[in-house]
Amino acid sequence: MSEEKLLQKGISRKCCLAQRAGMGEKERHHKSRLIQEKILALPEYKRAQAVMLFLNFRDEVETTDLAEITLAMPKRLILPRCAPRGTLLPIEVRNLRMDLEPGRWGIREPKLNLDEIEPSEIDLILVPGAGFDLRGNRVGYGGGFYDRFFERLKPTVPRIAIAFECQVVDEVPVAEHDVQMTMLITEKNVYHFESRE
Numbered sequence: 001m002s003e004e005k006l007l008q009k010g011i012s013r014k015c016c017l018a019q020r021a022g023m024g025e026k027e028r029h030h031k032s033r034l035i036q037e038k039i040l041a042l043p044e045y046k047r048a049q050a051v052m053l054f055l056n057f058r059d060e061v062e063t064t065d066l067a068e069i070t071l072a073m074p075k076r077l078i079l080p081r082c083a084p085r086g087t088l089l090p091i092e093v094r095n096l097r098m099d100l101e102p103g104r105w106g107i108r109e110p111k112l113n114l115d116e117i118e119p120s121e122i123d124l125i126l127v128p129g130a131g132f133d134l135r136g137n138r139v140g141y142g143g144g145f146y147d148r149f150f151e152r153l154k155p156t157v158p159r160i161a162i163a164f165e166c167q168v169v170d171e172v173p174v175a176e177h178d179v180q181m182t183m184l185i186t187e188k189n190v191y192h193f194e195s196r197e
């Protein structure tokens with residue numbers, strides 16, 4: 001990635017995260033609930049048998065209840081574990097109280113003794129991010145974890161980003177490796193993106 005692109009991404013990330021950090025606890029909780037309701041109503045979610053979700057850390061959209069609901073449906077719940085060199089391991093979780101431990105950065109991650117699944121088993125992936133634009137571009141925390149992981153999924157798997165409306169900006173800088181989102185869910189909207197291909 002070019003020096004300039006890296007710099008642009010850094011600025012965009014900081015800007016979006018500052019917006020998100022400006023929200024109060026109550027506001028975040030309320031908006032997270034609205035986002036969860038929108039996800040539960042999606043045909044893509046209803047259809048999916050195996051859902052890859054993430055558990056929120058820092059001031060992200062809260063996803064713990066959605067994880068519990070997914071297990072209760074019952075659907076298969078897959079959570080990411082960070083591994084070296086920007087790799088995400090998809091691990092199946094059956095019990096949120098028993099199966100998690102704090103990983104790098106304090107993110108709640110599946111324990112390593114649990115089953116790692118094949119990415120091809122995933123029907124739907126819910127994606128975190130720092131900022132998004134309305135073309136489906138995403139900027140994350142800069143680890144490149146998700147872009148690398150998307151390459152391992154079936155191309156038909158919907159990539160559904162979750163964020164607060166305040167994380168949506170006019171334009172997010174894009175690099176060659178960046179994979180476009182299929183949808184973005186905020187507390188206000190469900191955005192569908194057309195594929196660039």
Ligand SMILES: Nc1nc2c(c(=O)[nH]1)N(C=O)[C@@H](CNc1ccc(C(=O)N[C@@H](CCC(=O)O)C(=O)O)cc1)CN2
Nearest residue numbers: 054055056057080105107128129140141142143145146
């Ligand atoms: N809830 C959740 N889980 C997730 C992600 C996420 O965005 N949200 N990730 C999405 O990819 C991965 C974790 N990615 C991360 C990448 C960088 C940093 C981070 O704090 N980086 C430092 C700077 C670099 C470093 O220390 O190596 C920083 O920002 O201060 C944190 C998480 C996998 N799990």
Ligand SMILES: Nc1ncnc2c1ncn2[C@@H]1O[C@H](COP(=O)(O)OP(=O)(O)OP(=O)(O)O)[C@@H](O)[C@H]1O
Nearest residue numbers: 001009086139140141142143144145146147148177
């Ligand atoms: N598919 C890929 N193959 C090789 N390198 C990649 C790939 N995706 C990202 N990278 C590298 O990873 C680093 C971070 O990329 P980028 O800034 O796009 O991450 P991000 O999308 O913000 O992070 P994350 O997905 O962890 O939230 C860059 O140096 C980039 O070149």
